[in-house]
Amino acid sequence: xxxxxxxxxxxxxxxxxxxxxxxxxxxxxxxxxxxxxxxxxxxxxxxxxxxxxxxxxxxxxxxxxxxxxxxxxxxxxxxxxxxxxxxxxxxxxxxxxxxxxxxxxxxxxxxxxxxxxxxxxxxxxxxxxxxxxxxxxxxxxxxxxxxxxxxxxxxxxxxxx
Amino acid sequence: xxxxxxxxxxxxxxxxxxxxxxxxxxxxxxxxxxxxxxxxxxxxxxxxxxxxxxxxxxxxxxxxxxxxxxxxxxxxxxxxxxxxxxxxxxxxxxxxxxxxxxxxxxxxxxxxxxxxxxxxxxxxxxxxxxxxxxxxxxxxxxxxxxxxxxxxxxxxxxxxxxxxxxxxxxxxxxxxxxxxxxxxxxxxxxxxxxxxxxxxxxxxxxxxxxxxxxxxxxxxxxxxxxxxxxxxxxxxxxxxxxxxxxxxxxxxxxxxxxxxxxxxxxxxxxxxxxxxxxxxxxxxxxxxxxxxxxxxxxxxxxxxxxxxxxxxxxxxxxxxxxxxxxxxxxxxxxxxxxxxxxxxxxxxxxxxxxxxxxxxxxxxxxxxxxxxxxxxxxxxxxxxxxxxxxxxxxxxxxxxxxxxxxxxxxxxxxxxxxxxxxxxxxxxxxxxxxxxxxxxxxxxxxxxxxxxxxxxxxxxxxxxxxxxxxxxxxxxxxxxxxxxxxxxxxxxxxxxxxxxxxxxxxxxxxxxxxxxxxxxxxxxxxxxxxxxxxxxxxxxxxx
Numbered sequence: 001x002x003x004x005x006x007x008x009x010x011x012x013x014x015x016x017x018x019x020x021x022x023x024x025x026x027x028x029x030x031x032x033x034x035x036x037x038x039x040x041x042x043x044x045x046x047x048x049x050x051x052x053x054x055x056x057x058x059x060x061x062x063x064x065x066x067x068x069x070x071x072x073x074x075x076x077x078x079x080x081x082x083x084x085x086x087x088x089x090x091x092x093x094x095x096x097x098x099x100x101x102x103x104x105x106x107x108x109x110x111x112x113x114x115x116x117x118x119x120x121x122x123x124x125x126x127x128x129x130x131x132x133x134x135x136x137x138x139x140x141x142x143x144x145x146x147x148x149x150x151x152x153x154x155x156x157x158x159x160x161x
Numbered sequence: 162x163x164x165x166x167x168x169x170x171x172x173x174x175x176x177x178x179x180x181x182x183x184x185x186x187x188x189x190x191x192x193x194x195x196x197x198x199x200x201x202x203x204x205x206x207x208x209x210x211x212x213x214x215x216x217x218x219x220x221x222x223x224x225x226x227x228x229x230x231x232x233x234x235x236x237x238x239x240x241x242x243x244x245x246x247x248x249x250x251x252x253x254x255x256x257x258x259x260x261x262x263x264x265x266x267x268x269x270x271x272x273x274x275x276x277x278x279x280x281x282x283x284x285x286x287x288x289x290x291x292x293x294x295x296x297x298x299x300x301x302x303x304x305x306x307x308x309x310x311x312x313x314x315x316x317x318x319x320x321x322x323x324x325x326x327x328x329x330x331x332x333x334x335x336x337x338x339x340x341x342x343x344x345x346x347x348x349x350x351x352x353x354x355x356x357x358x359x360x361x362x363x364x365x366x367x368x369x370x371x372x373x374x375x376x377x378x379x380x381x382x383x384x385x386x387x388x389x390x391x392x393x394x395x396x397x398x399x400x401x402x403x404x405x406x407x408x409x410x411x412x413x414x415x416x417x418x419x420x421x422x423x424x425x426x427x428x429x430x431x432x433x434x435x436x437x438x439x440x441x442x443x444x445x446x447x448x449x450x451x452x453x454x455x456x457x458x459x460x461x462x463x464x465x466x467x468x469x470x471x472x473x474x475x476x477x478x479x480x481x482x483x484x485x486x487x488x489x490x491x492x493x494x495x496x497x498x499x500x501x502x503x504x505x506x507x508x509x510x511x512x513x514x515x516x517x518x519x520x521x522x523x524x525x526x527x528x529x530x531x532x533x534x535x536x537x538x539x540x541x542x543x544x545x546x547x548x549x550x551x552x553x554x555x556x557x558x559x560x561x562x563x564x565x566x567x568x569x570x571x572x573x574x575x576x577x578x579x580x581x582x583x584x585x586x587x588x589x590x591x592x593x594x595x596x597x598x599x600x601x602x603x604x605x606x607x608x609x610x611x612x613x614x615x616x617x618x619x620x621x622x623x624x625x626x627x628x629x630x631x632x633x634x635x636x637x638x639x640x641x642x643x644x645x646x647x648x649x650x651x652x653x654x655x656x657x658x659x660x661x662x663x664x665x666x667x668x669x670x671x672x673x674x675x676x677x678x679x680x681x682x683x684x685x686x687x688x689x690x691x692x693x694x695x696x697x698x699x700x701x702x703x704x
Contacts, residue, residue, distance in 0.1 A: 020185045024224040024258065026299075032348045032379050033334045034307055038224060055459040088282075089275035090454040093388060093415035094483055097424025100384075101485035113272050114282070119227075121187035121217060121703045127666065140666045142703070145632040147604025 020137045022049075023119040027084065028110045030096050035109065037116055044133035045078040046159045048152070051117060051127045052083055054091045054098060059126040062144035067104050069149065079156045083108045086117050086125065128152070132159050183223045189703040190216040191285065195239075196695035203653050203675055205692040212236040215251070215285060228255040241445075241688050242288050244318040251316065252283075252292055263299035268292040271311065273330040273352035276452035277392040277411055278375045278437070281315065286681075287688050289446050291315045293326060305337030315439045315448050322448040324358040324439030345382040351375065356439050356450065365404060365527055371397045373409075373437065389414045392435065392451075398526075399441035402434055402475055405530025407517075409434035411453065424485040430456050433512055433533055436474040446688065456481040457507040458548050460682075462595050463643060464615040464626050468570040468578070469682045470509065470544040478538055479509030501552035508546070511539030511574070545569040558601045566593040578620060579678055579689070581650055591617040607632045611641075622647020637661050643677065653677075666703040672696070 024038035040047060048066075052059030063083060066073070073079050083106045085095055092112065099108055111117055120129070129140045130152065139155055141148070197208035212234065219229035231252040235245040254267035270292055272280035283290045295313020302308070309330040314321040335347040353374045360367040375392035391412045398404040415428035437451040453472040456479055460466045484504040488495035516522060517529040524530055547567040554560050568591040572578045576586045595613045602608065613626040623646055630639035643655040657674020678692035 020187060023185065023187075023221050023227070026263075031346050031381050032332075033305070033346075034301075034332075055461060057461055088454065089272075089277075089452070090456075090459065092275065093386070093417055093428055094424075094426050096386060097417045097419035097426050097483070098485050099424075100419035101422055101424035101487055103421045103487070113270060115270075118217070118229075118270070119187065119219060119221070121189040121219065123189040123191055123217075123701050123703055124668070127703065140703070141663075142666045142668060142701075143663050145605045145634070146599065146601045146607045150604055 022131065022135050022137075023116075025111075025116045025119045027116050028112060030099075030108060030110060040082060040131075040135065042078065042080040042133070045080070046133065046138070046156050047131045047135070048079060048081040048156070049129040049131065050081060050083050051086055051111075051122050051125045053085055053087045053125060054094060055087075056125050058144040061146070062126050062128070062149065063104060063106070064102070065144075065146070065149045066152075067102065067106075069153075070105060073153060073156065077156050077160050081106045084116060085110050086112075086114055088112065130155055130159070185221045186219070187221075187704065188216065188218040189701070190214065191702075192700040193698065195693070195697040198694045200675065200692070200694040202651055203655065203692045203694065204678060205675070205694045208239075209237045211238055213238060213242070213245075213285070225259045226255075226257055229253070239693075240691055245288065247319055249319065251290065251319075261301040263297075265297040268294045268316070269297045269311075269313075271297060271309065272452070273309070273328065273354070274350055274375060274377045274390050275413060275454060277390050277413065277435075277454075278352050278354050278373055278451050279311075279326075279328055279330075280450075280452035282452075284686070287446065287686055289686065291449055294321060295326075303337075305334035307332040315450070317440070317443070317448050322439040322443070324356040324441075324448070326354065326356050326439055326450060328352065328354040345380065347381075348379045350377045354437075354450065356437075358439070358441060365398060367398055367441065368396060371395060371437075384418050384420050386417045386419075387415070394435060394437060397437065397441070399436065399438065400444060401436040401438070402530070403524055404526035405434070405524060405528060407434050407530040409437070411435045413454070413456075419485075422487045422489065424483070426483040427480070428456055428482075429480040431478045431512065431535070432472065432474060433476050433535075434474075434530070446686065456509070457544065457546055458505045462564065462593075462597075462611070462613060463641075464593055464613040464624050465564075465566055465595070466682060467615065467624070467679060468568060468572075468589055468591060469680050469687055470546075470570060470575075471577075471682070471687050473509075473511075473543065473575075476512040476514065476533070476539070477509050477543060478512050479507065479544070481505070481507040496553070497556075498554040501550075503548075503550040503552070505546065505548040505550075507544070508542065509544045511541045511543060513537035513539050541571060541574050542569065543571045543574060560599045562595075562597040562599075564593070564595040564597075566591075566595075568593065572620070577680060577687075581621070581648075584620070587619050589617060589619045591615055591619075605632070605634045617647075621645055622649060635663050637663070641674075645677075668699075668701050670699045672699075 026034050026036055126144050127142045130138045132138045192214040194212045196210045199207040215231055215233045217231045221227045233251040234248040238245050252268040254265055256265040270281045281291045281293050293313040293315055297311045300308045311328045330352040332350040355370055355372045357370050360369050373394035377390035379388040394409040396406040396408050398406055411432045413430040417426040432453055438448045439450055440448050453474055455472040486502045488500040490499040513534045514523050514531040521528045550564045552562045570589045572586045573588050593615045597611045599607055599609045609630040611628040615624040625644045628641035638660045640658045646652045655675040655677050659672040661670035673696050675694045680687040681690045
């Protein structure tokens, strides 16, 4: 027990010092085709990766809020948002109709087996990552409160400088 | 176990000193604790404080070698989790990915298709972890073809289930080969699973090898999409089907149409004797090999979760319809920002069952159990829900959301609800009204409120609920009360206050209050939670 505790804290503080890149994991397009997360790219510009699900109300609020300003964000910084749904088979068939009804212009993938979620150590959603042009994690946050997208965008602009 | 942990850590350190940039390290943990006071008004018992926690660690080297582990610790778990008492390594794996190959040794989570035949996953809140411990090989001979082979035994609390699972799955994305330029995309898939368990039964001769297969397809063209999956299992007498020798099958079909501003989905399914576990004596959430999804709306409001419906693996037939519609901006009904309208209708019935022969009754152990006409419905409706949700942004500060739910839950057959003294299982009809508002004071400062009402003449009678939540940048605070004022014996308040702090990907929450006894559900799987009164703490972190 004590050994576990010590390990636990050791690893926790140790981990802060390592720069993380995006792991290579297979996920699906909404048409069911397999793609690898290592192929994510945006010509050296920042990428936002947002984990969401149909049952997660705050996730949808965040994606809706960004959707309203997404065109401006893209014009100004070329930032790209990739939304990863972790819904299980209960909601698979609803994903595309739901996204279309919202009119979201994001790149959207499905992580039905939570492989990508696990590889990034995501334990609750919404969980949003901001990657720099080298696909390294620059910042991340969980939960969403109204207006938080502005803070995210400040960070995107910082990366562009 | 400790040796393994130390081994992993040494590897981290070794790789790190060797090549800082090729290594990436992630992890997450959760720590939850709760105290339990006696509160006879709601039926809460005094218990020793409990602690549930886990820590996931994963190390990735140059994107082709990955290893990971999870440590778990359970102290005085609540009823339903008792078998988890203890601590240790619950999950460990090493994975190699290169040249279209992906080899995993140790524990893994995976699913074939929709999971109708095989799905292993981890949900700590429900106490589910049916990871397979063995080997998995994934191979991609060329783009558009995915092959998976698995072998292993499933986790059963701190042990492993007796049954050995072997499986194979193939998925083909047709457009990479034929119809390359077609706008119609087609994918096909097929799976096969067997489990082997010795027959030690003194009365019956049981099949030691149980085989099952499934086929699936998805066709998509422009705004239209059609998907379907069918599964078949040979006879598999088990505790959950009362040792009948009938084969099982299940079918899901789903079609959708969508364009900007509108999405429509219609789905249907039939399940017949499809409980599939790697130990024929397993019960509850133990050792499930497959995952039978439920076709109804996933609820998030607290009063809407009182009468949940979960898949009946022994037999059900049902449908679901969804409509997502956005009334355009600047139209008469849409207003300045547009209005969202979401409709959901779902229902479920028993399947048709007739006597297997003149001399045998339905469901008798050791017989074929019953005959069933695939296209005929049974006599009983099990569940129905009509759900209407309207979502409207009034101005830059205020958002409103209202929901009406009309619910039918046949607890007379399902027998899932906890009863009052002298009560009996009955058909429950309920109407639920919900109004949610969110007011933005300034960026990242919001006040949210919820008012809910559940009206029913059955079971525990009417409920009212109120909630106020303030989010002030990184701090949140909420107070809520569920009031079961229609309860014929003891009208109870279930109040609670919660506060917490969130920073980046770390979150801490403290709560004091009462929790009602009932079913707690995530994703269509439920478990019973006892009534409780006390403090709780919940810390989650991802790094």
